[in-house]
Amino acid sequence: SVVALSNKFGVAPAQVLGLLTYASERKLRPYGLTIHVGSQCERPATWVEALRLCQQVWFEAQQAGFNLKLLSLGGGLPATYTPNGMTAPQTAATICTTLAESDWIKTSTLSFEPGRAIVANAGTMIASVIGLAERATGNWAYLDAGVFHGLFEACAAGGGMPFQLSANHSGRPKQLYNLGGPTCDGFDVPFEKRLLPELRIGDRLAIHDTGAYSTEMASTFNGFPIPIVYALEELERRSAKTIDS
Numbered sequence: 001s002v003v004a005l006s007n008k009f010g011v012a013p014a015q016v017l018g019l020l021t022y023a024s025e026r027k028l029r030p031y032g033l034t035i036h037v038g039s040q041c042e043r044p045a046t047w048v049e050a051l052r053l054c055q056q057v058w059f060e061a062q063q064a065g066f067n068l069k070l071l072s073l074g075g076g077l078p079a080t081y082t083p084n085g086m087t088a089p090q091t092a093a094t095i096c097t098t099l100a101e102s103d104w105i106k107t108s109t110l111s112f113e114p115g116r117a118i119v120a121n122a123g124t125m126i127a128s129v130i131g132l133a134e135r136a137t138g139n140w141a142y143l144d145a146g147v148f149h150g151l152f153e154a155c156a157a158g159g160g161m162p163f164q165l166s167a168n169h170s171g172r173p174k175q176l177y178n179l180g181g182p183t184c185d186g187f188d189v190p191f192e193k194r195l196l197p198e199l200r201i202g203d204r205l206a207i208h209d210t211g212a213y214s215t216e217m218a219s220t221f222n223g224f225p226i227p228i229v230y231a232l233e234e235l236e237r238r239s240a241k242t243i244d245s
């Protein structure tokens with residue numbers, strides 16, 4: 001997965017029985033298992049491995065007398081960032097095929113907690129070019145949105161999600177750009193070496209599929225505002241001219 005969660009949450013399969021026992025000794029009724037394969041998991045084999053581990057743990061729990069009723073597969077279903085990326089329906093098909101190999105889960109409830117797969121493709125961030133520079137490291141364009149203002153996941157520490165960009169003057173000759181955010185922080189570089197039509201001050205860039213983990217993770221660091229969110233219906237009500245200004 002692009003964003004690993006196993007360093008922060010969960011227990012190793014070998015620890016589950018102990019945890020279920022601990023809970024029931026304290027008069028809690030163990031109800032099921034929950035996993036999270038990590039966010040944006042595009043590798044089918046990871047889902048298959050996770051399901052097989054769940055099955056193993058589930059049987060062990062059953063043998064120890066626990067009557068589990070729920071398997072929550074957590075989040076991790078991928079959003080589509082690139083044309084060839086693994087999709088949520090493809091992942092669901094892998095999950096169904098793996099589960100159909102045995103009937104261990106058929107009498108229990110299966111749930112998902114999808115986040116990114118539902119909302120990422122619903123958002124497009126529009127940023128304006130506010131500065132340009134030629135440096136030893138290449139051409140730079142500076143945007144009014146950056147790592148601290150909705151694009152945390154674009155930087156390596158945020159997972160380096162492969163957001164696709166498009167510019168409003170697509171006919172101009174293309175060149176490579178590093179794209180910096182508006183703040184003074186050297187870490188505020190959401191994109192490096194992106195091939196884009198020649199950029200000028202005031203041009204707009206669309207940063208696609210930014211509906212998940214974007215503005216809700218943003219801050220007003222350095223005095224820059226969190227991007228305004230418009231719902232599509234709201235946009236349709238306004239004229240293009242109003243939005244442009």
Ligand SMILES: Cc1ncc(COP(=O)(O)O)c(C=O)c1O
Pocket residue numbers: 036038039040074075076077113114115116117
């Ligand atoms: C417990 C839990 N479930 C579901 C999700 C949603 O994950 P995703 O956006 O990868 O679908 C998260 C996200 O961190 C989570 O912590």
